[in-house]
Amino acid sequence: MKVEVLAVGTELLLGQIVNSNAAEIGVRLADAGLDHHHQTVVGDNLGRIADAIRLATSRSDALIITGGIGPTQDDMTREALSEATSTALVFDERYADQLRAFWAARGRDMPESNLRQAYRPAGAEMIPNPKGTAPGLRMHVGNTWVFVLPGVPQEMLPMVDNDVIPFLQSVSGEERSVVVSRVLRTWGESESKIGELLGDLYDASLNPTVAFLASAGEIKVRLTAKAATEGDARGLIEPVEAEVRARLGTRVFATDADSVEAQLIRELVARKWTIGTAESATGGMVAARITAIPGASAAFRGSIVAYDAETKTTLLGVPAEVISRHGLVSEEVAAAMADGAASRLGVDVAIAVTGAAGPDEHDRSAAGTMVVAVHTPEGTQARTLKMPGDRERVRTYTTTSALHLARMAVTGLAWGR
Amino acid sequence: MKVEVLAVGTELLLGQIVNSNAAEIGVRLADAGLDHHHQTVVGDNLGRIADAIRLATSRSDALIITGGIGPTQDDMTREALSEATSTALVFDERYADQLRAFWAARGRDMPESNLRQAYRPAGAEMIPNPKGTAPGLRMHVGNTWVFVLPGVPQEMLPMVDNDVIPFLQSVSGEERSVVVSRVLRTWGESESKIGELLGDLYDASLNPTVAFLASAGEIKVRLTAKAATEGDARGLIEPVEAEVRARLGTRVFATDADSVEAQLIRELVARKWTIGTAESATGGMVAARITAIPGASAAFRGSIVAYDAETKTTLLGVPAEVISRHGLVSEEVAAAMADGAASRLGVDVAIAVTGAAGPDEHDRSAAGTMVVAVHTPEGTQARTLKMPGDRERVRTYTTTSALHLARMAVTGLAWGR
Numbered sequence: 001m002k003v004e005v006l007a008v009g010t011e012l013l014l015g016q017i018v019n020s021n022a023a024e025i026g027v028r029l030a031d032a033g034l035d036h037h038h039q040t041v042v043g044d045n046l047g048r049i050a051d052a053i054r055l056a057t058s059r060s061d062a063l064i065i066t067g068g069i070g071p072t073q074d075d076m077t078r079e080a081l082s083e084a085t086s087t088a089l090v091f092d093e094r095y096a097d098q099l100r101a102f103w104a105a106r107g108r109d110m111p112e113s114n115l116r117q118a119y120r121p122a123g124a125e126m127i128p129n130p131k132g133t134a135p136g137l138r139m140h141v142g143n144t145w146v147f148v149l150p151g152v153p154q155e156m157l158p159m160v161d162n163d164v165i166p167f168l169q170s171v172s173g174e175e176r177s178v179v180v181s182r183v184l185r186t187w188g189e190s191e192s193k194i195g196e197l198l199g200d201l202y203d204a205s206l207n208p209t210v211a212f213l214a215s216a217g218e219i220k221v222r223l224t225a226k227a228a229t230e231g232d233a234r235g236l237i238e239p240v241e242a243e244v245r246a247r248l249g250t251r252v253f254a255t256d257a258d259s260v261e262a263q264l265i266r267e268l269v270a271r272k273w274t275i276g277t278a279e280s281a282t283g284g285m286v287a288a289r290i291t292a293i294p295g296a297s298a299a300f301r302g303s304i305v306a307y308d309a310e311t312k313t314t315l316l317g318v319p320a321e322v323i324s325r326h327g328l329v330s331e332e333v334a335a336a337m338a339d340g341a342a343s344r345l346g347v348d349v350a351i352a353v354t355g356a357a358g359p360d361e362h363d364r365s366a367a368g369t370m371v372v373a374v375h376t377p378e379g380t381q382a383r384t385l386k387m388p389g390d391r392e393r394v395r396t397y398t399t400t401s402a403l404h405l406a407r408m409a410v411t412g413l414a415w416g417r
Numbered sequence: 418m419k420v421e422v423l424a425v426g427t428e429l430l431l432g433q434i435v436n437s438n439a440a441e442i443g444v445r446l447a448d449a450g451l452d453h454h455h456q457t458v459v460g461d462n463l464g465r466i467a468d469a470i471r472l473a474t475s476r477s478d479a480l481i482i483t484g485g486i487g488p489t490q491d492d493m494t495r496e497a498l499s500e501a502t503s504t505a506l507v508f509d510e511r512y513a514d515q516l517r518a519f520w521a522a523r524g525r526d527m528p529e530s531n532l533r534q535a536y537r538p539a540g541a542e543m544i545p546n547p548k549g550t551a552p553g554l555r556m557h558v559g560n561t562w563v564f565v566l567p568g569v570p571q572e573m574l575p576m577v578d579n580d581v582i583p584f585l586q587s588v589s590g591e592e593r594s595v596v597v598s599r600v601l602r603t604w605g606e607s608e609s610k611i612g613e614l615l616g617d618l619y620d621a622s623l624n625p626t627v628a629f630l631a632s633a634g635e636i637k638v639r640l641t642a643k644a645a646t647e648g649d650a651r652g653l654i655e656p657v658e659a660e661v662r663a664r665l666g667t668r669v670f671a672t673d674a675d676s677v678e679a680q681l682i683r684e685l686v687a688r689k690w691t692i693g694t695a696e697s698a699t700g701g702m703v704a705a706r707i708t709a710i711p712g713a714s715a716a717f718r719g720s721i722v723a724y725d726a727e728t729k730t731t732l733l734g735v736p737a738e739v740i741s742r743h744g745l746v747s748e749e750v751a752a753a754m755a756d757g758a759a760s761r762l763g764v765d766v767a768i769a770v771t772g773a774a775g776p777d778e779h780d781r782s783a784a785g786t787m788v789v790a791v792h793t794p795e796g797t798q799a800r801t802l803k804m805p806g807d808r809e810r811v812r813t814y815t816t817t818s819a820l821h822l823a824r825m826a827v828t829g830l831a832w833g834r
Contacts (some may be wrong), residue, residue: 011441011456011628011630011639012439012440012443012456013453013456014443014444014453015439015440015441015444015445015597016440016444016639017440017444017448018436018437018440019435019436019439019440019456022429022432022436022437022458023432023433023434023435023436024431024432025432026429026430026431026432027432027433030430030431030432036430036431037430037459037460037462037465038457038459038465039429039436039457040439040455040456040457040458040459041439041455041456041457042454042455043454043558043629045506048455055472059571070608070609070629070631071607071608071609072608072609072610072611072629073612073617073619073620074628074629084672102805105803105805106803106805107803108607109608109614110609111607111610111612112453112613113609113610113612113613113616114607114609131806131807131810132806152631154591154809154810161439173581186830201449211433213433277701277722278694279701280707281437281708282601282708283557283701283704283705283707283708283709283717283720284694284696284700284701284702284703284704284705284708285701285705285715286701287700287701287722288699288701288702288705289723290700291698291699291701292699292700292808292809293743294775294776294777294808294813296700296724297724297725300700300724301721301724301725301728302701302721302722302724302725302732303720303721303722303730304719304720304721304722304732305694305701305704305708305719305720305722306719307552307708307713307714307717307718307719308714308718308719311718311762313718314761315719316720316764326537332547344732345728345732346731357712359711371563374625382590391709391711395709400639
């Protein structure tokens with residue numbers, strides 16, 4: 001089954017945003033074993049959207065369109081689908097009621113223009129959008145299934161996962177096969193080093209295939225197998241996964257969608273330990289990552305962001321003479337912040353971060369010099385990190401590193417070099 | 418002059434990389450005043466690349482192709498251009514010499530396979546690639562100028578800047594023109610309401626065009642004008658911008674790349690006020706957004722994340738009886754958190770957030786019920802928000818709202834209903 005992707009939006013053509021939607025859908029089509037030969041972008045122009053729909057429906061078995069279904073006048077994908085298929089737009093009373101209910105639940109009046117979203121070409125079915133107001137559409141055009149989805153990734157991707165892909169797999173006339181992926185998440189080595197360690201597995205990889213993906217300091221190794229049944233696919237993955245694990249050892253910290261912060265909370269809860277953070281350069285990002293996990297309250301108590309020298313002393317009890325002797329960006333200050341947070345917050349484990357996130361140097365330390373300390377009942381360790389890149393990258397990567405160092409300290413793993 | 422972009426590479430279809438090349442070229446075409454209506458991606462497949470070239474040369478004045486000109490067997494763009502134009506591939510002895518010299522200068526033997534890069538369709542001219550070995554190509558196909566460039570952005574973009582854009586401008590029959598965009602950022606109204614308020618401007622919009630873009634609770638209004646000079650383009654935008662501002666009033670809070678957090682810091686610095694946060698459900702996200710701004714330290718002092726009831730009392734001084742009487746998710750507790758943070762952090766302005774981020778209810782409040790309070794030297798205000806969506810969306814939108822409510826409180830703007 002050949003599937004293509006059409007993204008609608010002038011902001012894509014102007015380069016104001018990058019078409020990551022098409023890439024995200026591409027990953028999912030590949031995982032589902034569906035062929036994918038074309039991606040197209042057109043602007044908010046009725047004629048060109050309609051032309052693109054005509055071309056795609058002439059050559060592909062399915063077309064996934066993203067964008068152009070918001071409530072404003074420049075959202076024209078519904079009209080273009082209507083024009084390309086010579087089908088009238090009809091008003092869906094049932095969906096209009098859902099829209100009114102959505103707004104009423106927020107205690108607000110719905111602008112009348114929102115009712116644009118309740119129109120659909122006759123013959124198209126509404127696909128529910130659990131994360132937003134614009135429903136998707138599914139329509140059989142000749143021999144091609146056309147899907148219309150919102151451009152907002154947080155709304156669009158769940159609809160691809162839960163609706164579009166299962167539907168395409170169910171109507172696909174091909175030999176049914178399932179694709180199973182296993183993601184081994186690693187931390188502490190570069191992508192090229194992981195690639196070297198697994199080079200021969202990559203070269204030999206057919207089923208399962210081996211792929212590497214870098215994201216914010218972590219390297220994911222993805223094994224993807226295709227077989228008649230899920231059990232068969234898992235059977236193909238198993239020996240390769242065992243070999244990868246044998247070679248990478250404790251660099252592998254989690255599998256699939258598990259995260260370092262979720263794992264950290266589980267390990268703390270298992271020990272009945274509580275946690276807090278003391279942050280300077282990351283400004284609350286470590287606490288924000290931990291509290292993003294539902295149920296974080298089982299271990300997380302609080303955080304103190306102490307941005308200037310004075311606050312580090314008044315709120316965290318870092319002695320002023322430690323700051324003046326070692327500088328704000330030092331392992332001594334980070335350790336004192338962690339110990340101070342443990343005592344002030346009354347927690348067993350405390351993560352502290354100080355540093356120079358950039359763009360300028362901070363208290364005589366170069367931009368990118370970041371220090372993490374972790375206090376546990378067994379003691380306090382500190383580590384200086386040199387982070388490349390801009391302020392955002394430095395803060396994000398340091399946050400990830402701080403969570404990993406805390407996970408290792410809590411579970412008794414050595415930090416290594 | 419209509420220009421389109423074709424990116425070649427199976428890795429783009431698989432989503433292993435995002436097509437940022439097309440976005441980068443799009444920015445440059447807009448800056449040069451060249452129209453740009455289509456972007457396409459195809460994989461490393463001779464027939465499909467050739468078809469895409471035929472389609473583009475049938476409808477556009479210029480086609481920029483990126484990728485598929487490396488030295489390996491899966492690099493087929495040269496062959497596809499030859500096939501699409503029914504032109505023989507010829508060996509360019511002069512370029513072969515350049516390739517040999519490039520390798521010799523690095524003291525290495527050139528693999529024979531690299532000589533693939535010295536072939537070009539008869540009639541195509543080589544474009545030098547100062548940053549790599551694969552030369553570009555320029556070829557006049559019917560009425561369309563076709564450019565073939567490497568896929569590596571660091572090689573491709575200088576060729577676009579130094580060769581393709583100046584060439585297209587020189588052959589363009591049109592008056593030279595520039596495109597200027599102005600983005601007005603709004604907060605506090607839905608996209609559909611903004612669309613209604615500006616409906617007639619949108620309908621009449623030709624030059625400048627009017628477009629709407631929603632992102633994390635803010636709605637952007639983009640005005641884009643095309644004219645002979647930058648001054649003329651700005652002159653076209655000016656009256657429309659004035660009309661948009663007159664209708665939207667204080668809903669417009671910033672222009673272009675400016676952000677609410679940057680503006681908040683500027684307003685604080687202008688008043689010599691300092692700021693801190695007291696966060697529960699957002700777990701540090703408000704502080705993280707503020708400290709993402711370089712120079713935040715001019716106003717930001719610190720933050721206290723108090724996740725459980727006890728910490729709200731010990732760290733922020735919220736009286737236990739206020740908590741037990743009104744519940745953790747209440748305007749009374751939020752206000753006490755803001756006042757407590759102002760006093761404990763020693764700041765003029767404090768933002769407090771409490772709430773039930775979900776997925777479960779929290780202390781008898783439904784998921785999505787969030788409360789923001791802002792303390793300023795003029796007093797403390799609190800506001801209860803009903804946020805739809807999952808935990809991540811609730812936290813992100815609440816963070817944006819909290820920053821806006823603080824900006825309004827600091828600048829003396831009423832919060833409205």
